[in-house]
Amino acid sequence: MTNETKAELRKAWETRIAEFRASGLSVPKWCEQHGLKPNQLRYWLKKFSREQEPAQVQWLPIDLSDPAAIAIRVEKAVIEVQPDFDPELLLRVVRTLSRQ
Numbered sequence: 534m535t536n537e538t539k540a541e542l543r544k545a546w547e548t549r550i551a552e553f554r555a556s557g558l559s560v561p562k563w564c565e566q567h568g569l570k571p572n573q574l575r576y577w578l579k580k581f582s583r584e585q586e587p588a589q590v591q592w593l594p595i596d597l598s599d600p601a602a603i604a605i606r607v608e609k610a611v612i613e614v615q616p617d618f619d620p621e622l623l624l625r626v627v628r629t630l631s632r633q
Contacts, residue, residue, distance in 0.1 A: 546577040553578075557609075582632065607631060 553563050553574060564571045605612045605623075607630040614623060 547581070549574070550577060550581060 549567070549569075553560075556563055558566070560571045560574055564574055602613050602615050605614060605627070607627055610630050612623070612626060612630075
């Protein structure tokens with residue numbers, strides 16, 4: 534396989550993965566609709582996730598004197614945080630969502 538062919542294959546899978554993530558479908562359902570095998574998509578998802586640097590979590594100051602809940606958006610997910618939240622649990626949730 535030539536470098537150009539490898540680069541083309543990689544680009545094709547980058548596009549497929551972006552389409553898969555935007556679809557909101559499960560791996561099997563998306564693959565069925567696109568004539569691909571689920572293990573192929575899982576392989577490339579894993580390959581690209583290993584190549585990416587871990588997402589950096591940036592904490593912003595929040596005025597906690599107001600007892601109202603706040604909403605945090607991470608990718609497509611929205612996390613509602615109540616005043617009595619567990620900071621360690623929130624950090625683990627954000628890190629997990631950032632890897633998806």
